[in-house]
Amino acid sequence: MTGNSAWAERAQKALTPNYRQQPVALVRGEGTRVWDADGKEYLDFLGGVAVNVLGHCHPALVRALEEQARTLWHVSNHYFIPRQVELAEALLAVTPFAGRAFFCNSGAEANEAMLKLARKYHADRGHPERNEIVACLDSFHGRTLFTVTAGGQPKYRQGFEPIVPGVRHVPYGDLAALDAALDSKTAAFLVEPIQGESGVIPAPEGYLEAARELTRKRGILLCFDEVQTGMGRTGRTWFHEWLSVTPDLMSVAKGLGGGFPIGALLATEEAGAHLGPGSHGSTFGGNPLGCAVALAVLRELRGGVLERSREVAARLRAALEGLTAAGRVERVRGRGMLLGLVLRGVAAGEVMKGARERGLLVNAIGDDVIRLAPPLTLSAADADLAVERLSAALSAAPARA
Ligand SMILES: *Cc1c(COP(=O)(O)O)cnc(C)c1O
Numbered sequence: 536m537t538g539n540s541a542w543a544e545r546a547q548k549a550l551t552p553n554y555r556q557q558p559v560a561l562v563r564g565e566g567t568r569v570w571d572a573d574g575k576e577y578l579d580f581l582g583g584v585a586v587n588v589l590g591h592c593h594p595a596l597v598r599a600l601e602e603q604a605r606t607l608w609h610v611s612n613h614y615f616i617p618r619q620v621e622l623a624e625a626l627l628a629v630t631p632f633a634g635r636a637f638f639c640n641s642g643a644e645a646n647e648a649m650l651k652l653a654r655k656y657h658a659d660r661g662h663p664e665r666n667e668i669v670a671c672l673d674s675f676h677g678r679t680l681f682t683v684t685a686g687g688q689p690k691y692r693q694g695f696e697p698i699v700p701g702v703r704h705v706p707y708g709d710l711a712a713l714d715a716a717l718d719s720k721t722a723a724f725l726v727e728p729i730q731g732e733s734g735v736i737p738a739p740e741g742y743l744e745a746a747r748e749l750t751r752k753r754g755i756l757l758c759f760d761e762v763q764t765g766m767g768r769t770g771r772t773w774f775h776e777w778l779s780v781t782p783d784l785m786s787v788a789k790g791l792g793g794g795f796p797i798g799a800l801l802a803t804e805e806a807g808a809h810l811g812p813g814s815h816g817s818t819f820g821g822n823p824l825g826c827a828v829a830l831a832v833l834r835e836l837r838g839g840v841l842e843r844s845r846e847v848a849a850r851l852r853a854a855l856e857g858l859t860a861a862g863r864v865e866r867v868r869g870r871g872m873l874l875g876l877v878l879r880g881v882a883a884g885e886v887m888k889g890a891r892e893r894g895l896l897v898n899a900i901g902d903d904v905i906r907l908a909p910p911l912t913l914s915a916a917d918a919d920l921a922v923e924r925l926s927a928a929l930s931a932a933p934a935r936a
Pocket residue numbers: 640641642643644646675676677678727731732760761762763788789
């Protein structure tokens with residue numbers, strides 16, 4: 536039997552060293568739990584980075600994948616793909632603003648398509664000069680060259696220059712700065728409703744509504760990146776359902792396939808029509824396997840998962856807020872099953888390590904945030920157990936110098 540350390544050694548020899556990997560090789564999962572190559576069991580509160588909305592190996596998803604695998608794997612978009620059409624219809628049915636869907640394989644590709652469409656939309660309408668993208672500092676939109684350029688974290692661009700021209704950044708949540716940045720050269724404003732990768736930072740109250748007004752008045756496309764916040768993660772199918780605003784374009788990925796790689800761009804009928812014949816594409820985009828699984832995920836979300844997730848998320852949040860009394864958690868932010876704990880006086884990396892040793896997988900962001908993204912199917916008992924383990928890890932972590 537090959538254990539964790541042997542896998543680590545082989546990985547470090549065979550793979551490009553771009554990931555900072557923890558000394559655990561995961562070999563099996565079921566629901567909220569995963570097991571490593573040494574046989575140790577964990578509660579998985581990272582969930583493949585906010586991907587596994589229905590946990591590991593959900594029976595309905597396994598069934599959908601197996602059935603599709605016996606029927607048709609891949610044919611390309613040279614032909615109509617019934618599963619893809621059905622998935623588009625199912626997504627549009629739960630996304631009233633949207634009239635068109637484009638499928639790809641990841642969040643970065645969904646954003647890439649969104650940004651390309653934003654430029655094409657204005658170019659088609661006789662305004663090729665309207666090509667600038669305004670995005671937010673500290674945002675994350677993926678790792679293609681256009682999306683690292685749009686992302687507001689310079690570390691992801693370093694060494695990869697020259698970057699894509701025509702992107703400007705404004706501080707997240709700063710309306711005056713946004714107002715000043717949006718002009719007659721702006722094609723689109725791209726924003727995460729909650730900044731996930733930079734530490735689960737929700738947009739300030741009223742910011743997205745005001746951004747909608749500013750962009751509408753100036754003929755600028757409003758683009759929501761719901762790659763992390765979508766597919767029920769915050770207790771509604773899309774985060775923006777909590778608000779009274781809708782975007783013109785929205786990117787979706789992470790939870791869409793519940794762990795099967797698939798992404799999508801959803802667009803208003805008017806904007807979506809500008810991704811004309813031959814203008815964009817993806818060999819694997821909307822492949823039958825991914826679409827069959829995503830259809831099953833959407834069916835489950837409609838079947839009561841969202842309602843139950845809101846109840847358990849409220850319990851989880853209350854328990855996490857209880858940890859503030861011990862002094863090492865300053866506050867809890869986020870929504871639903873996407874939560875960030877802001878730490879005080881302890882290093883997030885130490886807390887992550889201590890939690891892992893106690894059988895709980897969480898994610899350290901920077902020095903002082905722990906991100907939790909458990910499945911929407913989390914049980915009350917497992918929520919309590921996770922908080923117990925996290926609490927022990929917090930108390931045991933060494934005080935930060
Ligand atoms: C994860 C993420 C992406 C990138 O998705 P990939 O599938 O890794 O390309 C883009 N935007 C947001 C908000 C994300 O959280």
